[in-house]
Each structure stands twice: as structure tokens, then as C-alpha cells.
Amino acid sequence: MKLSQAKRDYYRKKAKKEGYRSRAAFKLSELVNKYQLIQEGDYVVDFGCAPGGWLQVTSKLVGAEGRVFGFDLKKVDINLSNVYTYVLDVTSPDALNFVKKSVVYEVDLILSDLAPNIVGVWELDHARQIDLTLRVIDMVPHLLRPGGNCVFKIFQGRYLELVRDRLKEMFEKVFVTKPSASRKESSEVYVVCLSFLG
Numbered sequence: 001m002k003l004s005q006a007k008r009d010y011y012r013k014k015a016k017k018e019g020y021r022s023r024a025a026f027k028l029s030e031l032v033n034k035y036q037l038i039q040e041g042d043y044v045v046d047f048g049c050a051p052g053g054w055l056q057v058t059s060k061l062v063g064a065e066g067r068v069f070g071f072d073l074k075k076v077d078i079n080l081s082n083v084y085t086y087v088l089d090v091t092s093p094d095a096l097n098f099v100k101k102s103v104v105y106e107v108d109l110i111l112s113d114l115a116p117n118i119v120g121v122w123e124l125d126h127a128r129q130i131d132l133t134l135r136v137i138d139m140v141p142h143l144l145r146p147g148g149n150c151v152f153k154i155f156q157g158r159y160l161e162l163v164r165d166r167l168k169e170m171f172e173k174v175f176v177t178k179p180s181a182s183r184k185e186s187s188e189v190y191v192v193c194l195s196f197l198g
Contacts, residue, residue, distance in 0.1 A: 024113065025053035026181035027190070028151075032061065035175070035192050037149050041065040043107040045099070045143060047090060047136050048114035048153075050074040058111070059083050069103050090114065090135040096142055106145040112136040112152045115188075126157035126187075133163060140170065146198030152191045160189070167193050 032038050040063040046054050049070030058068045059080045070076055071088040078085060086102055088095060114136065116128035133152050140150060150171070154160055160176075167174045172195035182188055 024181070025057050027179040028054045028057045028111070030179040030181065031151055031177070031190060031192060032057070034177075035149070035194060037109055037151065037192070038062060039108070042109055043103070043105055044068045044109045044111065045103060045107050046070045047088075047110070047112040048072055048132075049085060050076050052076050052078045052085075054111060054113060055080065055083050055085070058109075069099075069107075071099065071102075090132060095135065096139050099139060100142060103143065106148075107143055108145060108148050110136065110140060110144055110148070110150045112150070114153065115155075122157070122187075126155045126159065129153075129155040130157075130159040130163060137163070137166065137170075140196065141198075144196045146196055148196045150191075150193040150196070152193070153188055154191055156187045156189055164191060167191060171196055 038044065038058060038061040042062045043066060044058045044062060046058065046068060049055050050072040055068055055070050055078055059082055062068060062082060064082060066082055068083045070083060070085040073087065073089055075087050076085045084102070088098060112133060114129070114132040116125060116132060118125050133154055136152065144150065154163060164174060164176060171193040175192045176189050177192060178189050
């Protein structure tokens with residue numbers, strides 16, 4: 001068994017054992033711990049929230065006073081009292097209005113774990129994933145409070161620098177990182193953005 005396969009199996013089993021819906025929960029937990037992203041009472045938006053692993057992590061961390069709003073193309077049923085889920089296509093013209101109506105308040109953290117349906121043509125998959133990410137970045141000024149944080153999953157490729165440069169104009173600090181629960185051969189990285197300039 002290859003090391004990457006062993007690692008994937010380890011996190012899959014760990015997720016099952018700890019009751020998480022996906023091993024992606026460990027990616028977020030690592031980022032939250034490293035960058036101090038969530039406080040109790042925070043309001044969080046999670047784009048691309050299916051199957052719900054990130055919702056479970058954030059629900060615990062924001063506590064009873066906090067709220068988590070999950071959006072995905074797929075319906076996500078999750079029985080957590082501080083979590084609200086909605087079906088949304090971020091490419092739809094009305095996406096921002098729908099999110100604003102659902103969330104109402106400015107939020108403390110925006111998470112984006114969006115990925116397109118993979119077709120296997122790398123340039124195309126990368127471009128489509130970047131397009132989804134940019135849709136969320138366009139929403140940031142309308143949803144995030146000044147000083148708030150963001151995490152974006154991004155497929156590595158020619159447009160990564162473009163996205164990072166844009167985020168550097170919006171946030172005090174921007175880091176590109178790969179959590180240990182990510183497969184080594186996977187092209188995904190996470191861009192962590194701290195302290196929105198508003």
C-alpha cells in the first residue's frame with residue numbers, strides 16, 4: 001500500500017470512529033487550530049458544505065451562541081441545532097441575495113470548499129474550480145465583518161497566483177497551506193485569509 005493510500009485510509013477510519021461525515025473535517029480542524037479561526041459565538045458561512053464534515057467541526061466550535069450556515073448544490077440534512085443548510089448554486093445570478101437573506105448578519109468566517117464535477121482535463125478542472133472560488137470572493141465584502149477571516153480551497157495551477165494577489169488586497173495576511181489530511185498527490189491547497197480590511 002502506498003503511503004498516500006495509507007494516510008487516506010487512516011483519516012477515513014478516524015472520521016468514522018469520531019462520527020465525522022468526511023475526513024475533510026480533519027483538514028479544517030488543523031487549519032482552525034493553526035490560525036485560530038473560530039471563537040465561541042461566531043457566525044460562519046460554509047460554501048460547498050456537503051457532506052457536512054466542516055459543518056460538524058464548526059458547529060462544535062461556535063457553540064450554542066454561534067450559527068453556521070451551509071450552502072451546497074446538494075441538499076445536506078444535518079441535525080445540529082446551530083446549523084442551517086440551504087441548496088444553492090453559487091454561479092446563479094441571485095446567489096448573493098439568497099445568501100444575504102439566509103444569513104442576515106455580517107459573519108466572522110467564510111469557508112469555501114467548492115469543487116466542480118471533475119472531468120479529468122486538468123486545465124479545465126482548474127479553471128472551473130477557480131471560477132467557483134472567485135464567485136465566493138466577490139461575495140466577501142457583502143458578508144464578512146471587518147477583521148473577519150476566510151478559508152478557500154483552491155486547485156493549484158496557473159490562476160492560483162491571481163487569486164492570491166486579489167486576496168492580499170482584501171486581507172491583512174494571506175497564507176497558502178496544505179493540511180496533513182490532504183492527500184500528498186492532490187492538487188488542492190487552502191488559502192487562509194486573516195483580518196478582512198473591509
